[in-house]
Amino acid sequence: MTVDDLHTLTGAYALDALSGPESGEFVRHMARCRACAQEVRELRETAARLALAVAEAPPARMRVRVLAALPEVRQLPPLTSEGADGTLPFGTAGPAEGADGPAQPASGTAPRRSPGAGPSAAGGRPAGPPVPGVIPLPAPRRHRYRLPALVAAACLAAAVAAGVAVDARHQADLAQGRAARAEQQATAVAAVASAPDATFHTRALTGGGTATVVASARLGKAAVLYHDLPRLPDARVYQLWFSHDGTMVPAGLVAPGSTAGSGSGSVLLAGTTAGADAVGVTAEPHGGSPAPTGAPLALLPL
Numbered sequence: 001m002t003v004d005d006l007h008t009l010t011g012a013y014a015l016d017a018l019s020g021p022e023s024g025e026f027v028r029h030m031a032r033c034r035a036c037a038q039e040v041r042e043l044r045e046t047a048a049r050l051a052l053a054v055a056e057a058p059p060a061r062m063r064v065r066v067l068a069a070l071p072e073v074r075q076l077p078p079l080t081s082e083g084a085d086g087t088l089p090f091g092t093a094g095p096a097e098g099a100d101g102p103a104q105p106a107s108g109t110a111p112r113r114s115p116g117a118g119p120s121a122a123g124g125r126p127a128g129p130p131v132p133g134v135i136p137l138p139a140p141r142r143h144r145y146r147l148p149a150l151v152a153a154a155c156l157a158a159a160v161a162a163g164v165a166v167d168a169r170h171q172a173d174l175a176q177g178r179a180a181r182a183e184q185q186a187t188a189v190a191a192v193a194s195a196p197d198a199t200f201h202t203r204a205l206t207g208g209g210t211a212t213v214v215a216s217a218r219l220g221k222a223a224v225l226y227h228d229l230p231r232l233p234d235a236r237v238y239q240l241w242f243s244h245d246g247t248m249v250p251a252g253l254v255a256p257g258s259t260a261g262s263g264s265g266s267v268l269l270a271g272t273t274a275g276a277d278a279v280g281v282t283a284e285p286h287g288g289s290p291a292p293t294g295a296p297l298a299l300l301p302l
Helices: 003-007 010-014 020-032 034-054 060-072 146-193
Strands: 199-204 210-216 221-227 237-244 247-253 265-268 278-284 298-301
Touching: 003 020, 003 034, 010 020, 010 034, 020 034, 034 199, 034 210, 146 210, 146 221, 146 265, 199 298, 210 278, 210 298, 221 237, 221 278, 247 265
Parallel strands: none
Antiparallel strands: 199 210, 210 221, 221 265, 237 247, 237 278, 278 298
16 A cells, blocks of 8 residues: 555544554554644544534433343243153153054064063063063153153243343343443533533544543533543553643543443543643553552643
8 A cells, every 4th residue: 555545544544444454554654644643633523523413312211121121031941852861751752662562673573571571561461471580670660750850940940030030130220320321421521512612632642542632611521532542451441630730630530341342432521620721641550540650641731
């Protein structure tokens, strides 16, 4: 790919429309081309404005219906098959029996019997007079333990189904809570971005990714839209700060799950923009820090 071709990929890169190899090649080009880096920042600010202008949260009643229906979904019944002891389901003839009695050898010869064998399993007719000293074996009872085993299996299935239903309800409640918080966050960020005095500033972060700060002096609020943040090692998290003449005041954390995969999202900063001149982004130990433990990865002016 020529340099002229790479210059035309700023829009596609800003919208995550490049393949893996193309994106890597453009990132290396952008590190050397200040014009393309500036154009990407401007395009992402514009894309953020357009996305927030048309963002619409799904109605709460739709989520409630879907989550409430999860525990009611019935599971498939267990499949019946031959048991470990060789027993078969009720009404199934074994391989040595037919509807009218024991199967006969294909050659027409009489079946072999041990001396003094007792009644046959099917007809119940004695094979001959008993032989002294030989104890006849009783006919096998195929379904002796079948019913208790089925009852135990049904009880176990009922217990498992009850446990699954309780767990599904718990998971549904957690998902509903996360969805409600995400909706509130998205609504608050959209309110800041749609304010008449909203300002946008974008910077690249040390180590990868970009961040855009959206601020409204009238509302006294600010939000950060982050893009392509890499996963931090050793369970560290990204922390946001309001800078007051170099003094950093904690303003929130990037949710741990949001940096997995694409590493893109938005977060409303806690606190007010009054007296703040910039927003900082740092990498901190899990749970955050009361003061930055290292140099800012980015400092975005307000």
